[in-house]
Amino acid sequence: MAGKRELLMLENFIGGKFLPCNSYIDSYDPSTGEVYCKVPNSGKEEIEAAVEAAREAFPAWSSRSPQERSLVLNRLADVLEQSLEELAQAESKDQGKTLTVARTMDIPRSVLNFRFFASSNLHHVSECTQMSHLGCMHYTVRTPVGIAGLISPWNLPLYLLTWKIAPAVAAGNTVVAKPSELTSVTAWMFCKLLDKAGVPPGVINIVFGTGPRVGEALVSHPEVPLISFTGSQPTAERITQLSAPHCKKLSLELGGKNPAIIFEDANLEECIPATVRSSFANQGEICLCTSRIFVQRSIYSEFLKRFVEATRKWKVGIPSDPSANMGALISKAHLEKVRSYILKAQTEGARILCGEGVDQLSLPLRNQAGYFMLPTVITDIKDESRCMTEEIFGPVTCVVPFDSEEEVITRANSVRYGLAATVWSKDVGRIHRVAKKLQSGLVWTNCWLIRELNLPFGGMKSSGIGREGAKDSYDFFTEIKTITIKY
Ligand SMILES: NC(=O)C1=CN([C@@H]2O[C@H](COP(=O)(O)OP(=O)(O)OC[C@H]3O[C@@H](n4cnc5c(N)ncnc54)[C@H](O)[C@@H]3O)[C@@H](O)[C@H]2O)C=CC1
Numbered sequence: 001m002a003g004k005r006e007l008l009m010l011e012n013f014i015g016g017k018f019l020p021c022n023s024y025i026d027s028y029d030p031s032t033g034e035v036y037c038k039v040p041n042s043g044k045e046e047i048e049a050a051v052e053a054a055r056e057a058f059p060a061w062s063s064r065s066p067q068e069r070s071l072v073l074n075r076l077a078d079v080l081e082q083s084l085e086e087l088a089q090a091e092s093k094d095q096g097k098t099l100t101v102a103r104t105m106d107i108p109r110s111v112l113n114f115r116f117f118a119s120s121n122l123h124h125v126s127e128c129t130q131m132s133h134l135g136c137m138h139y140t141v142r143t144p145v146g147i148a149g150l151i152s153p154w155n156l157p158l159y160l161l162t163w164k165i166a167p168a169v170a171a172g173n174t175v176v177a178k179p180s181e182l183t184s185v186t187a188w189m190f191c192k193l194l195d196k197a198g199v200p201p202g203v204i205n206i207v208f209g210t211g212p213r214v215g216e217a218l219v220s221h222p223e224v225p226l227i228s229f230t231g232s233q234p235t236a237e238r239i240t241q242l243s244a245p246h247c248k249k250l251s252l253e254l255g256g257k258n259p260a261i262i263f264e265d266a267n268l269e270e271c272i273p274a275t276v277r278s279s280f281a282n283q284g285e286i287c288l289c290t291s292r293i294f295v296q297r298s299i300y301s302e303f304l305k306r307f308v309e310a311t312r313k314w315k316v317g318i319p320s321d322p323s324a325n326m327g328a329l330i331s332k333a334h335l336e337k338v339r340s341y342i343l344k345a346q347t348e349g350a351r352i353l354c355g356e357g358v359d360q361l362s363l364p365l366r367n368q369a370g371y372f373m374l375p376t377v378i379t380d381i382k383d384e385s386r387c388m389t390e391e392i393f394g395p396v397t398c399v400v401p402f403d404s405e406e407e408v409i410t411r412a413n414s415v416r417y418g419l420a421a422t423v424w425s426k427d428v429g430r431i432h433r434v435a436k437k438l439q440s441g442l443v444w445t446n447c448w449l450i451r452e453l454n455l456p457f458g459g460m461k462s463s464g465i466g467r468e469g470a471k472d473s474y475d476f477f478t479e480i481k482t483i484t485i486k487y
């Protein structure tokens with residue numbers, strides 16, 4: 001008889017120490033549907049302890065020079081990089097994404113997050129103005145805000161967690177972070193590296209558990225003046241309510257319903273593979289993924305045919321399969337939610353051209369209870385349909401025709417979200433016109449997801465509040481003060 005498999009037991013990391021918790025939550029391997037890990041089910045008590053540790057560490061950490069803090073961040077990048085393979089394996093197992101994506105995107109970007117903010121933090125300048133007629137000068141100073149509360153989602157676990165931790169600590173704050181309870185493993189592994197990198201105890205505290213229990217305890221804590229959150233719009237609404245009595249600083253990076261606009265002069269050789277990737281990368285579980293594809297009518301049939309052919313080649317496989325383009329979705333509940341959108345579209349008269357319900361998924365026996373589905377293309381669907389207006393956050397994309405530039409801008413802007421758009425055309429004038437009129441925090445033209453970390457990242461409308469990036473993150477994680485000197 002096979003022996004009982006040992007579960008991975010995570011612990012909170014508070015004040016430089018790993019601490020057990022009174023209760024635990026099951027964490028599943030999305031590629032098999034089996035429980036393989038136990039995550040602390042923390043609450044108020046653990047948040048109290050983490051805030052206390054962060055409070056104690058703050059005076060010394062915030063008094064260090066930016067150069068000294070940068071040295072620590074660079075060491076952290078180095079030790080993360082030395083553990084790249086181990087972290088990639090763990091991220092892929094915990095999240096369901098392919099090992100290739102974890103190896104080439106998630107972990108390298110986590111390393112880069114520390115290197116990038118270690119460097120950008122050395123180059124901030126402040127403003128100064130003169131009032132010579134009054135014998136005055138004025139200047140601004142920035143100081144760290146204090147204890148930063150950071151809440152991250154499950155789609156890019158270590159990547160998005162470090163995108164918050166790095167700028168927060170670079171600016172001199174100490175942090176209490178709460179990763180998603182669905183994907184906590186790499187955050188816990190990251191804690192094991194902090195001492196080696198010379199991060200003092202209490203500077204980075206990580207508390208695990210669910211949103212309603214430990215997330216709300218963190219958001220409501222009166223000594224945490226700032227919350228940076230990435231996740232869903234309903235959770236952002238709750239965080240906003242809980243923060244309001246304390247007037248907390250908020251950065252909210254939320255979902256999208258991102259359009260791709262493909263004009264008749266687009267280079268389809270480049271556009272089709274890029275749009276397959278923008279629709280289905282990371283199982284469609286990236287807030288920047290395309291989910292509404294508008295194609296100019298004169299090339300609509302040709303595009304659709306070639307797009308469906310290319311989608312059918314986007315291989316779903318077990319995460320460790322090097323030839324797989326897509327792994328498993330995050331959870332059973334999420335898989336069911338994504339599938340329910342496809343059923344809804346069908347009942348509204350839309351056509352499913354490939355994927356769910358049309359093609360056959362083939363998986364090894366051991367993975368048949370995993371949360372896999374095929375990339376799915378929907379057409380003949382109305383702009384008002386739920387599939388065209390709500391964030392699905394899975395491998396599902398809709399393709400519809402359009403006639404004119406003005407029309408497609410109105411239709412692209414007709415949803416509540418405004419995060420990322422892509423525009424495909426060779427006409428430079430049109431690209432500038434359309435990009436300017438799109439209600440979207442990011443517009444990629446003739447490409448997708450080329451990131452420039454220096455520049456603002458974030459969304460309009462229900463896609464969020466605030467921006468992240470070199471200067472934007474620094475502004476968010478510091479308080480500004482204007483000082484007047486009369487001489
Ligand atoms: N980056 C994005 O745009 C993301 C969007 N989503 C969207 O949200 C949908 C639901 O996914 P969820 O995992 O439920 O997202 P979520 O927004 O509930 O979870 C994100 C993080 O917030 C925490 N959280 C949840 N409730 C909280 C509360 N009341 N107070 C404080 N923290 C709380 C979670 O524990 C997690 O760490 C997805 O289907 C997708 O549409 C999900 C994850 C990332």
Ligand SMILES: N/C(=C\C=C\C(=O)O)C(=O)O
Pocket residue numbers: 153155156160163230231253285286287288451457
């Ligand atoms: N925030 C998300 C993606 C960010 C990507 C980046 O900063 O490059 C998300 O999917 O939630």
